[in-house]
Amino acid sequence: MVVGDIATGTDVLVIGAGPGGYVAAIRAAQLDLDVTLVEKETYGGTCLNHGCIPSKAFVTASSIAHDAREGEAMGIHADPAVDMKGMRSWKDDVVDQLTGGVEKLCKANGVNLVEGRAEFADANKVRVAHGGEGQGSESIEFEHAVVSTGSRPVQIPNFEFDGEHVLSSRDALALETLPESLVVVGAGYIGMELGTVFAKLGTDVTVVEMLDGALPGYEDDVARIVRKRAESLGIDFHFGEAAQGWEPAGEGITVRTEDADGEVSEFGAEKVLVAVGRTPVTDTLDLEAAGVETDERGFVPTDDRARTNVEHVYAVGDVAGEPMLAHKAMKEGHVAAEHIAGEPAALDHQSIPAAVFTDPEIGTVGLTEAEAEEEGFEPVVGTMPLRASGRALTLDDTDGFVRLVADGPSGFVLGAQIVAPEASELVAEVGLAIEMGATLEDVAATVHTHPTLSEAVMEAAANAQGHAIHTLNR
C-alpha cells in the first residue's frame, strides 16, 4: 500500500487566522466541514496582535495614568509613575490570552492548523512553505478557499519603517521605553488614537497631517471635539503639511514637512510614527494562479456572499476592501463559512458600526444626515448634548453628544454619530435599532437605566420627535 506525492485534501482552506479567518474556520468546522487553517505568524491576526487589542490595552492604561493625574477637581491628588515595561508586559499577557484562546477554539472545533505561508498553485491547490530553513513545504488541495490575509501599514516615501526612529503602529505598540517626544504623521483614527495614548502617558506629541483637519471622513463637529480634547492634552497639530523626510539629530530625529506654498517646517522629536493607513496583503499569495482578480488598490472584490470572481474562492476582512474593521471581517467570515456549507447566509446588514478610541471616543453607525438625504430619505435629527447628561457630569466628562438620524415620514432609525465616553459601546444600541427596523418612537419609548450614558440615546430619539424632556426641542 503506497502513495506517491501527497497533497492533503480539505473541504475548506482558510488562509490567515485573523478575525475573518478564524471565524470562517470555526464556523465551517461547526457545520461539519473539514477545515484547514493556514497561518504564517500568530493566531488572531493584526487585530489581536498588533491592532485593536494592544492599542485598546494602552488606551485603558494611559487613561488611568492621565485620570489619576487630573483628579484634583474631584479631590484626588496623585502623581502616577508610568513603567512602560510593566505596561507592555500586561498588554502582552492580554494578547497572549486571546491568541491562545483563538488557537484553542480552533482545535476544539476540529480545525486543522497548519503553520506556514500559503501561495496558490492553481484554483484548487495551495503550496504552504513552512517557516525556517529545511522545514519543507506541503500542498493542500481544497474544495473552497477563504482568503483572509489582512493588511499591513502603508509606508510613505523617505519614511521606511526601521522600528527605531521610524515606527509603524505595530512598532509603537511594542515600545519598551516611553519616548520623550513623538511626531505622528497622519491624523486619521490610528494617528489620533496612538497620539492620545502617548500624550496621556507624558510624551510630547506633534501631529502633522496633509489634509486640513483631523479625522477625515468624520463630520466636522465630531472631529472638532476630539481635536480640541487632544489639544488640551498638549498635542500640537499642524494641518496642511506633508511629511517630506527625516534625518538624525542628536539623540533623536528631525522631521521635515512642506505645505502647499512650498514652505518647509522642521519638527524635532525622539521618534516619528507613520500612521497614514493600511494596505491589503494580496501580493504574497499568487492570487493570479487561482484566477482571483484584485482591484487597482490590491483589494479583492467580493459579492454579497463574500465570493470572489472565482466561485469557490472567498475573500473576507481587510483584503475584501473597506472598511478595514475586525467586526466586518468576522461577519464576512461567518457568511463565507455558512454559504460554503449551503446555508442561506448573506451580507445583508444595513450598517456597520465604527469606533475611534480617542478621548472622548467616537462611535458611528449607519447614515449621517447628509448621507440620508442623498439616499432619498427625508431625514430628521435628534441630539442630546452630554453636558445635559447626569452620568456624563458624574464622570466629569461632558464634551460630546449623541445624535440620531432617522427617516421623518416613517420614523425608521438610519444612523447615529456619538462623541462621548464609551461611545464605542453606546453605538451598539443604535446598530440594533437599525437592523431591527426600529423607529424613533421605539427607541424613545424604551426605558433606559438612570443614571447612564445610554439615556442620551433615548433622549436624542425623543428630541428628534420634538418631545425631549432634558433638552430643548428643536
Added chain:
Amino acid sequence: MGIREFKLPDVGEGLTEAEIVGWLVEEGDAVSEDQPVAEAETDKAVVEIPSPVNGTVKEIRAEAGEMVPVGDVIIVFETEGGDDAPTETTTAEAEPVEAEETAAAERAPDEEVPTPEGRVFAAPSARRLARELGVDIGAVEGSGPGGRVSDADVRAHAEDDTDDDPAAVETEGVKSATRKVTDDGAEAASADAETGTSAGTVAGEAADRERTLAAPATRRLAEEQGVDLNAVPTDEERDGQPFVTPEQVTAYATARQDAQAADAAALGVAGEDERVPYRGIRRTIGKQMERSKYTAPHVTHHDEVDVTALVEARRDLKEVAAERGVSLTYMPFVMKAVVAGLKEFPYLNSTLDEEAEEIVLKGAYNLGVAVGTDAGLMVPVVDGVDRKGMLQLASEMNDLVEKAHERSISREEMQGGTFTITNFGAIGGEYATPVINYPETAILGLGAIKEKPRVVDGEVVPRHVMTLSLSIDHRVVDGAQAAAFTNRVMEYLENPSLLLLE
C-alpha cells in the same frame, strides 16, 4: 446591447461532460434563436446545440475536440436586448421537481435570492427567513410600522407566490414549506392514524401527510433528527393546515429511537457504529489506491529467500556504521539488490504513457520507500540509488523517514520515484499484495525475516528466511519477467558480497 453567456447544457442521461465535435458558427456571426451553433458528442450520440437567443457570436470559449464539463460557458452571445439576460442552461428548464424531494437546505447556489440594492426595513431574522424561503425581501409588503417587514409578511408573501403561480412551486421546491395542505392530505393522515401500521407499537404513531407546516427551525430540527415532518403526528393547525412544533418533532424522534433500541436489544445487537470522516490524507491515499488498482492490472509474485549471509553481513557492518553515526538497516541492501535487478530488467523500472502509447524505460533509479506515519502512508524517494554508497543510502533514507513522520517532508521529496519498496515485514507480516505506486510499474514488498527450517546439503538446519511479494502492472510486465527479476534480487540477497560489484 446585452451579453449572454451560454453554458454547456445537460445533454441528457446525467452526463457530466461532452466533447465539442465542431462549431457551426464563428465569432462575429449573426445567429437566430434555435439555430444550431455546435455539435457535441456524448457517449451515445452527436447532438446539435441550438442558440438560445437572437444575436451575434461574441466569443467562442471551447475548442473543437475539447471535452467540456456540463455547466462551463462554451459561447458568449451579444444580444439586441437592453439588459443583460441571465446566464442560462437548458437545465434551467429542467423538469418539474417533486416538492417532496426538495427542502430549503437543498437549494442550489444558483437559485440564490440576491440581496436587494435598496433599503428594506426588516430584522435580520426576517431577512434570513426570506432567504430560506427563496423570497426576495425587497418584494415583500411590510405590515409593520412604517412598512417594516415581519416574519409573517415574508411567509404570507411566499404563500401568495405559491397560490398565484403553481409553476413556481414545481421548480422552487423550497416553497413547499408554505404550500397549503389539501383536504385529501389531511384525510389521508387521519385515515392512516386510525388504521395504524406496524409502527403502531411506537409511542406517537407515525402520520402520513403529504404536506406539513412548520417553522424553518423545526424543519432543521427534523432534518437533524432524521425525522420526516409529514410523519410527525400533530393535532395543531395553522390556517386550517397541520402544523408541527419542535416539541412534537423531538417527542416523535425519541419515541422512534426508543423503539429502535428496543428492537436492537431484542435482536441482541450491542454497541453503536462510529463514523469517522473519510478526509484529508486518508482520502488522498484512498484516491491514489483506487486509481492504481483500477488502472494497472495487478499481479503479485511471491517467493522466499535465504538471507542468512545477509543477516551476518549486516550484523558485522552495523557496528562500523554506528561508529560513523549511521543506523544501518536491511533496507539499503535491498535497495542495492533491487537496482541490480532493475538494470537487468528495465521494464520493471518504467512508466506506461497511456496517451502516447509508449512505455517509458526510466534512466534513473529513484526508489520510493513506503513509510507508515500517524497521518497515513507516505513515500519518500531516494534519488540515484545506483550512484550512492550503502552508508549514504542509509543516512538519506533515515532522514527522509524522519521527515515523513514529522510531516515536514516536502512534496519534492516524494516525487520522481521510479520503483517502490514497502516493508510490511516490519510489523511481522510475511506475504501481502502491495498496490503499485502508480504510475510506476512495479512494487516490491518485504516480509519479515524469520528463522525457518531449511534443507542445506541434505540436512535440515535453521536459516534466516525473508519473504518477497512483487506486484507488477501486467500491462507492461509479464509473470515470467517478474519471476526472473525476483530471482535476480534474491541472488543478491543470498550472496550480499555480490553487492560489492554493484
